[in-house]
Amino acid sequence: MIARTRRPELPLRLLVALAVMLLAFALLPLVAQWFGSPYFIRLGTRVMVFAIAAVSLDLILGYGGMVSFGHATYVGVAAYVVAILAHHGANEPLLLLGMSVPGTANAWIAWPAAILAASLIALVVGAISLRTTGIYFIMITLAFTQMVYFLFLSLQQYGADEGLRLANRSELLGLDLGNRVVMYYVTLVALVLVLFGGWKLVHSRFGMVLRGCQQNARRMEAIGFRSYRYKLAAFVIAGATAGLAGVLQVNNEAFVSTADLHWLRSADLLIMVILGGVGTLFGPVVGAVAWVLLELWLEGLTVHWHVILGPVLIFIVLFAKNGLWGLLLGRGDDRG
Amino acid sequence: MAEPAGLSLRHLTKRFGALTATDDLSLEVRPGEVHAIIGPNGAGKTTLIAQIAGELTPSAGDIYLDGECVTPLAGPERSLRGIARSFQITCLCHRFSALTNVALAVQAHSGHSFRFWRAAARDVALQAAASEVLARVGLAERAQVMAGHLAHGEQRQLELAVALATRPRLLVLDEPMAGMGKEDSARMIALLKQIRGTCTIVLVEHDMDAVFALADRVSVLVYGRCIATGTPQHIRANAEVRHAYLGDDGEVTHD
Numbered sequence: 191m192i193a194r195t196r197r198p199e200l201p202l203r204l205l206v207a208l209a210v211m212l213l214a215f216a217l218l219p220l221v222a223q224w225f226g227s228p229y230f231i232r233l234g235t236r237v238m239v240f241a242i243a244a245v246s247l248d249l250i251l252g253y254g255g256m257v258s259f260g261h262a263t264y265v266g267v268a269a270y271v272v273a274i275l276a277h278h279g280a281n282e283p284l285l286l287l288g289m290s291v292p293g294t295a296n297a298w299i300a301w302p303a304a305i306l307a308a309s310l311i312a313l314v315v316g317a318i319s320l321r322t323t324g325i326y327f328i329m330i331t332l333a334f335t336q337m338v339y340f341l342f343l344s345l346q347q348y349g350a351d352e353g354l355r356l357a358n359r360s361e362l363l364g365l366d367l368g369n370r371v372v373m374y375y376v377t378l379v380a381l382v383l384v385l386f387g388g389w390k391l392v393h394s395r396f397g398m399v400l401r402g403c404q405q406n407a408r409r410m411e412a413i414g415f416r417s418y419r420y421k422l423a424a425f426v427i428a429g430a431t432a433g434l435a436g437v438l439q440v441n442n443e444a445f446v447s448t449a450d451l452h453w454l455r456s457a458d459l460l461i462m463v464i465l466g467g468v469g470t471l472f473g474p475v476v477g478a479v480a481w482v483l484l485e486l487w488l489e490g491l492t493v494h495w496h497v498i499l500g501p502v503l504i505f506i507v508l509f510a511k512n513g514l515w516g517l518l519l520g521r522g523d524d525r526g
Numbered sequence: 527m528a529e530p531a532g533l534s535l536r537h538l539t540k541r542f543g544a545l546t547a548t549d550d551l552s553l554e555v556r557p558g559e560v561h562a563i564i565g566p567n568g569a570g571k572t573t574l575i576a577q578i579a580g581e582l583t584p585s586a587g588d589i590y591l592d593g594e595c596v597t598p599l600a601g602p603e604r605s606l607r608g609i610a611r612s613f614q615i616t617c618l619c620h621r622f623s624a625l626t627n628v629a630l631a632v633q634a635h636s637g638h639s640f641r642f643w644r645a646a647a648r649d650v651a652l653q654a655a656a657s658e659v660l661a662r663v664g665l666a667e668r669a670q671v672m673a674g675h676l677a678h679g680e681q682r683q684l685e686l687a688v689a690l691a692t693r694p695r696l697l698v699l700d701e702p703m704a705g706m707g708k709e710d711s712a713r714m715i716a717l718l719k720q721i722r723g724t725c726t727i728v729l730v731e732h733d734m735d736a737v738f739a740l741a742d743r744v745s746v747l748v749y750g751r752c753i754a755t756g757t758p759q760h761i762r763a764n765a766e767v768r769h770a771y772l773g774d775d776g777e778v779t780h781d
Contacts, residue, residue: 394642396639398646399630409688412601413689416602
């Protein structure tokens with residue numbers, strides 16, 4: 191018997207959709223400049239930051255069955271770490287456990303530190319939450335989110351509920367991240383890398399185990415997989431990726447506040463994933479675009495815009511199983 | 527293929543509150559034999575399988591695989607030691623193809639899976655081994671069909687293929703013929719006849735035709751206790767067995 195090995199194919203429709211998406215993102219700054227609305231460049235960066243966070247959430251939600259109700263925590267914490275390090279770089283050094291640690295705006299130090307912080311929190315939250323499943327998992331991740339939220343709310347030194355301004359933008363390869371076009375393309379590169387890495391991950395041996403655990407954990411245990419450690423690893427990877435989103439976010443907005451850590455932001459991310467299509471990897475990017483546009487448009491119509499958003503979501507959940515991405519492509523990517 | 531392993535249960539007891547599902551059960555399964563376990567509904571057969579496979583922890587007693595105590599090991603560890611099980615109610619990854627279901631079982635036994643980059647579907651070693659096992663159970667033509675779309679009989683075959691792909695030394699089958707028609711049952715019996723000898727088989731089954739066609743020895747379980755063990759002929763002739771299980775009228779009934 192000759193083994194038939196299949197490359198995880200990129201069907202034509204998927205390739206076209208991805209090409210169109212990439213082209214649209216790549217051209218947006220030019221179009222925005224053309225129409226004299228550079229405001230859209232910052233907005234576009236914001237969308238891509240959300241997209242990175244939503245894609246990372248989809249890795250555990252759509253491929254691991256983990257409904258994390260606290261994913262914004264990892265984004266927010268990473269953003270805070272960058273802002274705090276920059277704050278101490280510009281002002282007095284940070285006193286940590288009796289040691290004086292100088293702050294920095296160097297991206298090669300601040301970004302890994304921020305992503306590491308997000309990963310460590312994900313490790314702790316995941317290690318505890320993954321001992322439960324279903325509604326309990328949701329509630330525990332939510333509880334941790336609130337803990338971190340109130341922790342930062344209590345830090346007077348870093349602005350508490352008023353938030354923290356980014357003293358200096360990160361220094362990365364001599365790029366001027368204060369320039370909105372530069373910031374935009376840096377974020378676009380990050381998004382493309384995250385999508386490429388995510389695609390590789392969900393089709394790798396690791397990804398297959400993760401997806402197997404989502405479909406039938408009992409079976410996976412019976413054939414010899416300790417599902418806990420694979421799910422935990424995925425949870426930490428998702429946390430780290432969300433951390434990358436946070437690093438970019440704080441550089442784009444030059445500001446971070448506890449609103450970025452609030453559970454409502456985590457709910458927003460969940461909505462983006464559901465809108466775009468759970469377990470579709472690329473769908474959450476569309477979900478992030480749709481979410482930001484919907485928010486903009488509906489906010490303009492009425493202050494009670496959630497009244498409209500709610501039914502739209504219910505409609506999507508009921509009639510478009512794989513979200514907007516499913517509507518675009520016909521179906522999700524379930525194949526091994 | 528690894529050598530068949532012997533299984534030894536010593537004073538195994540499992541209580542659920544006031545209910546004793548497994549009651550001081552001691553049983554020897556010889557390496558390489560097909561050992562059938564029969565008994566009326568509620569005799570504790572599935573509970574016993576769950577304990578052998580490591581899904582349930584016994585309240586007392588120990589389980590030995592080839593003389594080595596495996597009682598403290600969890601399910602995945604026991605799988606890696608060579609205990610495989612099939613489920614009474616089909617337990618597969620329904621949105622994966624038949625081939626992928628089997629490939630995952632091969633993957634589970636070829637080192638850790640913290641490999642994040644190369645596509646598993648392009649891993650020739652995995653796919654070739656999985657295809658070979660699928661062919662053995664007669665599902666080669668159905669390799670690319672989603673497990674959830676297979677017919678019931680095919681799902682039972684796939685269930686067996688997944689267990690075989692872990693290259694077991696001890697295979698525990700929980701009613702492999704459950705819900706099957708005559709034709710499918712006959713095919714499954716033929717399949718199990720092919721497998722016998724390559725690993726030890728513990729077969730829990732209601733279908734007496736299958737039990738008497740396959741088993742080297744039979745144990746009868748009633749209320750969590752083993753009331754008799756012996757050759758199929760011996761069990762047919764045993765009065766206590768007839769009384770407890772096969773019917774009071776003295777006739778061995780099939781069904």
